[in-house]
Every structure is written in C-alpha cells, then in structure tokens.
Amino acid sequence: MKTAKKYFQEYGFWVLNKVYPRKQIKSVCQRIMIDIKKCANELNCSLEDYLTNVSRWLNPSPITASIDQLVETSLKQIASDFIGEEVNLSKFSIISKSAYANTPVPCHQDIAYSKEAPYEFSLWLPLDKVTLEGGVLQLLPGSHLSEIEPAVDFWQPDFIDNMYLSPYWQQNFISLPVRAGDAIVFDSRIWHRSAANRSGRNRFAIVTRWSQINYSPSCKIPEKIPANFGMWTCGALTESILRQGLSECFQLKITSDLENYIRLWQEKLNKVKQLPFLIEVEQAQQALNNLWILHKAVQLHNGGDAQGVVYSNLWRSLLEPLSRWLEKSKA
Ligand SMILES: O=C(O)CCC(=O)C(=O)O
Structure with missing residues (x-):
C-alpha cells in the first residue's frame, strides 16, 4: 500500500481494483433498484419521473438502508487499510446518473461545501461499469495542493463551468473508467467532476466520506458565496415568488408551504385561460410536477438533486417571467 498512499498524497487520488466481487455488487444494485x-x-410516480428528479440519497434514507452495514464495516476497513490508520465515516450517499438524469456534475472541490464539517477523502464505489461515455469520474491530478476556491454554485440557471472550460482543466484532466466493484479514492480538495452519461444505462455509485481520527484541514476553506437564485437560496426564493404570484395574479392571499403553493399553481395553470406574463404552460406544469417529486423525496427519502436541474428548470419556465412581472407591477 505504500506506493499507492504516496501516489495519493502526490496526485490526490488512487484507483483500487476489485475491492468487491461483482456478484455481491450486483445484488446490492438489485436491492437498491x-x-x-x-x-x-x-409518490405515485413512475420510476422514470422519480429518477429524472432525484439523483442522490443521503444516509439515513430508505435507499441507503440496505448498505449501511456494508459501509460501516467492510468499506471502513478498505478505507482504513488504504490510509494505514483507522478512519471515521463522515457521511455517505448513493448517487445516480441514470438514463433519465444524465447531465454532468460540474467541476468542484468537495471540501469547499463542508467548511463546518470538513472531511479528508472520499471512497467512490460504482455499482455499474463506468465507461468513458457512462458518467465517468474525471479529475485534475495534483490540484488538491492548490488553494481552495469558494464552493461552485452550479444550481444557478445560467451557470457556466469555467473550470471545465479553462486550459488548466482541458490540458490536464484525466478520466477514470472503472468496473463495478472497483473504488476510486480521492482527496476532498481535488478538482473533479462527473461527465454526462450517454450510455443509456443507469450508473449508480456509493459515495462515502472519511477522515483519520485527528484530522483537521491544513488549508483555508473560504466562505461560500450564495448566488441570487442557486443552491443555497432557491428553496426560500421559490416559495416567496410562488406565494407572491398567487397573491398578485389570483388574489389568493395565503401563507402556506411549498407543497401547497405548487398544488395551487398547478390548479391555476390548468384552469386559467390567460396569464399576465408569457410562459409555455405545459413546460411550467412539468417543472412544477418535477419540483413536487423532488420536494417529497427530500422530505421522505432524504433525496436530492445531484445535478442541480430541477430548480433551474422551474426558474426558466415559470419563476423568472413571473418575478419580472411582479417587479414591474410593484413599480
Ligand atoms: O457520482 C457523481 O456523479 C459525482 C460524485 C462527486 O462529484 C463527488 O462525490 O464529490
């Protein structure tokens, strides 16, 4: 393990081959499905609709329950053996990049998202074969030694992945295609992304986060910079715009919760012949339905949107034209 550990320290990642027998991985995958x-x-929705909108489940969740023991025992052993010291689990999730939600996860450094509870490294264990076309993990070797940048808010509707477009990334990134049952260990400071999944098949991965017992980060972790409508602001802003819209467009002056606002907007869009602002009603309906699925999955399944598509689609199809109209009508 010495060479592997040295390589990991220098380049920020390492691939462990065949840490799990394929047969065992297959049965884990079947159970998760x-x-x-x-x-x-x-949620009374199709599998397709569910996987279009929900692409991550953070433990504890009904989706992660069947692998809890596997993570706490054998993955912990694998992570400890690799580092050469006992490690503690910070958290773990299952991430899907399915045929239904197949877009890239943009370039980011994990540690920038966990200033309050930083962890040292991840062990990423795919449950399916990951080809270059199939949602492969890509990273920038050695970038864990550079400064940490503020967390990238890739939920913004007009987000541009500048790191991905930069010569630094384009000239230096590597892709890590792996088999089901291999594992990729990567430093929480390294720049990485996962590419689009064009294979037409699902790609699930168990994503576990670890630290050595006395870990404390040696780097400075900057504060996050919330966008106007992004990862840390879109929930509250969506509620507020939908509530104001119900009040100003339909004189429905209620204070309720997101679920109710979504339902009322769906009813209104079904019935009302003309709105005071221009939208594609069918797209807005679809985006509201998608948000409802995500919202229920957050509440009931500890689910999430790993690719950041659900809120930004609602922004484009309804919230932006509505909020422009609200601003105009206030002026
Ligand atoms: O599994 C993926 O698609 C993305 C994983 C990732 O970026 C992470 O674990 O930090």
Missing part, C-alpha cells in the same frame, strides 16, 4: 421503485410508488 427495488427500494427506489418502492419510493417512486410511494
């Missing part, structure tokens, strides 16, 4: 179908049923 059964649980995802149950969650979709619970």
Whole structure:
C-alpha cells in the first residue's frame, strides 16, 4: 500500500481494483433498484419521473438502508487499510446518473461545501461499469495542493463551468473508467467532476466520506458565496415568488408551504385561460410536477438533486417571467 498512499498524497487520488466481487455488487444494485421503485410508488410516480428528479440519497434514507452495514464495516476497513490508520465515516450517499438524469456534475472541490464539517477523502464505489461515455469520474491530478476556491454554485440557471472550460482543466484532466466493484479514492480538495452519461444505462455509485481520527484541514476553506437564485437560496426564493404570484395574479392571499403553493399553481395553470406574463404552460406544469417529486423525496427519502436541474428548470419556465412581472407591477 505504500506506493499507492504516496501516489495519493502526490496526485490526490488512487484507483483500487476489485475491492468487491461483482456478484455481491450486483445484488446490492438489485436491492437498491427495488427500494427506489418502492419510493417512486410511494409518490405515485413512475420510476422514470422519480429518477429524472432525484439523483442522490443521503444516509439515513430508505435507499441507503440496505448498505449501511456494508459501509460501516467492510468499506471502513478498505478505507482504513488504504490510509494505514483507522478512519471515521463522515457521511455517505448513493448517487445516480441514470438514463433519465444524465447531465454532468460540474467541476468542484468537495471540501469547499463542508467548511463546518470538513472531511479528508472520499471512497467512490460504482455499482455499474463506468465507461468513458457512462458518467465517468474525471479529475485534475495534483490540484488538491492548490488553494481552495469558494464552493461552485452550479444550481444557478445560467451557470457556466469555467473550470471545465479553462486550459488548466482541458490540458490536464484525466478520466477514470472503472468496473463495478472497483473504488476510486480521492482527496476532498481535488478538482473533479462527473461527465454526462450517454450510455443509456443507469450508473449508480456509493459515495462515502472519511477522515483519520485527528484530522483537521491544513488549508483555508473560504466562505461560500450564495448566488441570487442557486443552491443555497432557491428553496426560500421559490416559495416567496410562488406565494407572491398567487397573491398578485389570483388574489389568493395565503401563507402556506411549498407543497401547497405548487398544488395551487398547478390548479391555476390548468384552469386559467390567460396569464399576465408569457410562459409555455405545459413546460411550467412539468417543472412544477418535477419540483413536487423532488420536494417529497427530500422530505421522505432524504433525496436530492445531484445535478442541480430541477430548480433551474422551474426558474426558466415559470419563476423568472413571473418575478419580472411582479417587479414591474410593484413599480
Ligand atoms: O457520482 C457523481 O456523479 C459525482 C460524485 C462527486 O462529484 C463527488 O462525490 O464529490
């Protein structure tokens, strides 16, 4: 393990081959699929609609329950053996890049998102074969030794992945295609992304975060810079715009919760012949329905949107034209 550890320290990552037998991985994957179908049923939506909008489940969740023991015992052992010291689990999730939600996760440094509870490294264990076309993990070797930049808010509707477009990334990144049951260990400071999945097949991964017992980061972690409508602001802003819209467009002066605002907007869009602002009603309906699925999955399944598409689609199809109209009508 000495060479591997040295390589990891120098370049910020390492690939462990065949840490799990394929047969065992296959049965883990089948179990997860059964649980995802149950969650979709619970929301009365199709598997396709569920996986279009929900692409991450943070433990504890009905989707991660079946692998809790596997993570706490054998993955912990693998992570500890690799580092050469006992490590503690910070958190773990299952991330999907399915045929239904297949877009890239933009370039980012994990540690920038966890200033309050930083962790040292990840062990990323794919449950499916990951080809170059199939949502492959890509990273910038050695970039864990550079400064940490503020967390990238890739939920912004007009987000441009400047790191991905930069010569630094384009000339130096590497892709890590792996087999189901291999594992990629990467430093929480390294720049990385996952590419689009054009394989037409699902790609699930168990993503576990670890630290050595006395870990404390040696780098400075900058404060996040929330965008006007992005990862840290879109929830509250969506509620507020939908509530104001109900009040100003339909004289429905209620204070309720997101679920109710979504339902009322769906009813209004179904019935009302003309709105005071221009939208594609069908797209707005679809985006509201997608947000409802994500919102229920957040509440019931500890789910999330790893690719940041649900809120930004609602922004484009409804919230932006509505908020412009609200501003005009206030002026
Ligand atoms: O699994 C993925 O698609 C993205 C993983 C990732 O970026 C991470 O674990 O930090």
